[in-house]
Amino acid sequence: MDDPDAPGIPEGLSGLARRLRALPPSCGPVRLIGVDGHAGSGKSTFARHLAAALGGAPVIRLDDIATHDELFDWMERFRSEVLAPLSRGEAARYGVYDWVRGEFTARRESAPAHAVVVEGVGAGRRALRPYLACLLWMDLTAGHSWARGRLRDGPAQAAFWDDWIPAERAHFAADPSRPHAGLLVRACAEGYEVLPGPAEPCGTP
Template sequence: MLPSALTSAREPAIHDLVSRIRRLGPSCGPVRLVGVDGHAGSGKSTFAGLLAGALDGAPVLRLDDIASHEELFGWTARLLSEVIEPLGRGETAHYSPYDWRTRRFGPPRLLPPAPVIVVEGVGAGRRALRPHLALLLWMDLPREESWSRGRERDGEEQREFWDGWVRAESEHFAGDPSRPFADLLVRQRQEGYKLLTGPAGTDDPPPPLTHGDDPSAMW
């Protein structure tokens, strides 16, 4: 078992989320696409890794590999043509991950149509992708706190990039918000996570409240 899977096995919220995902029907050809969106620095990558580990090593498509310095958010058409459309046909997708240090795209990477693929990154819940998602999760951390964490993580050498990123992210979410369409909100606690019903709600009856500490918690 992978380390992330070991960690996830001890996380009740992720365990129950995995059960929910496995009950969903395919959303993109034979694939269940699960989007993990949120502000930069909100913990998307860590949560997506834990979720993928609990899903028996499901592939994770990181949108940082799709975006670039020139296209921080203008990558929709490329993602659709290189990834979403092939998966929708049940075919292996091919995309070239971007290297943020060398500022160039690398050799093609294969993404087979697995039963579940986790799509992680700012903009994973954008309107062009939502029709292809089986479930949309939003990392529910305020933007200022998220950005502060991200700046601290990346250090002083990335200060100029972060100044530009904050403007670009603010413009993106102003015109194409994701949180109002999230099925579930993910909140990180001191230990583990809590999942809440998102603004988009759900057609499925929620499971019993076995975890969490307030009536709005799903797990």
């Protein structure tokens, strides 16, 4: 039976957090938790809630890593700035891309905590999966996700979405994440439903 969820923690996440905390480390001392899904599927909101349920786990947003010129070709930077230091038990330090100015304008640090959440399109990519303790997939169809994203971002970002959608289609066609997800996450009216994924489920329910 799921644990009662603490105040402020959406329904379903306390038990998931307990399950993830029990996993063995996957990147040095860190349990790296990937949250992938289509753009607009609710990854960022879910990751924020999951991080709170994990006791304030750091969240690394792939929107900070990717750029206009490297929507998906950021793996080498991610490997050197995030994976390598975390695997040594050191803090990850990486540049934060400003999507308005089109350049890196800040740097961020993530400690090698017990669990670190990586969220964004491509968090379950082939090159990253060996470092993940668990891959979660936001189980919302591409069409519904993209419609939500367009509505969220408004007309000012219409041209970006016109470029993004074919790029995302090409990425997942070449390097699909959902078949490798241990758990599927579906947003509900109250909290989240967490279901076994196509791959071996992560941890013990």
